[in-house]
Amino acid sequence: MHGRSPWAWCPALAGTLASRKGRIVHGLVIAAVLVALPLGGCGGGGGGGPSGLDYVLAPESPHFGASVALWSQRWWQWCYELPRTNHPLFDPTGADAAVGQVNPVWFIGGEIGSLFSPSDGSAERTITLPNGIALFFPIINVSWTNQECVDPDTTYTYTELRQFAADAIVNAVDIYCEIDGTPIIDSPDLAGAVRFRAQAEEFAYTVPADNIFVDICGDFAVSVEHAPVASDGIWMMVEPMPPGQHTIRFGGTFPQIPTNYTLDVVYHITVLP
Secondary structure: OOOOOOOOOOOOOOOOOOOOOOEOOOOOOOOOOOOOOOOOOOOOOOOOOOOHHHHEOOOOOOEOOEOHHHHHHHHHHHHHHOOOOOOOOOOOOOOOOOOOOEOOEEEOOOOOOOOOOOOOOEEEEEEEEOOOOEEEEEEEEEEEOOOOOOOOOOOOOHHHHHHHHHHHHOOOEEEEEEEOOEEEEEEOOHHHHHHHEEOOOOEEEEOOOOOOHHHHOOOOOOOOEEEEEEEEEEEEEEOOOOOEEEEEEEEEEEOOOOOOEEEEEEEEEEEOO
């Protein structure tokens, strides 16, 4: 056993809670689009206008110059390298949504809590996007390192860390997502979301002095550089939506963290002309 149980919210979950450590940012715990449905941001909506499904970009293709796997790595670095102060995933209202964002792709996610003061898994944010901004977010996601919330550090290989992350992802149940009222994902387990699953290649991140692990890990000392990092998850890229009002809702349940943890997240989005 290495230090305390490495489980926490925002990111956090552990495979075998006593001896592994990882992070799950229940940023969008969504999962499962009917695999046969066409995606790509054009057509398919039927009727007069686009449906939420029309905004979802095909996960098999690169978008905005990078694969989904590479975007997932960038999302984790954004999440962990931002200061705790004004962090968008600690923000209960959406007022800090623009912090750390780089056009043309903005990151959103679920809520951050702590092993020592766990949250209830719900978040409702209202945000404003400039015109022409795509959104990238995790539906369910996990990262695993040797440096988070344990003392002393563990010494797992990248291959082992990658397996721990994979073991965590497969346990999610009751996964859902909708965009503008259109169901994108509605699955009792991970099987319906496999098309959107991506594992990042080995990477690293560096945390600032004012970092989110103070909340996640309690009074644990936090290493500055974390490497290697393994990541697994279900990810979604949404193309720039037309000006006006939009809603993204997602959620799911993790049955082993260590008891059922249910996530329900809503984003009310205004896209500027």
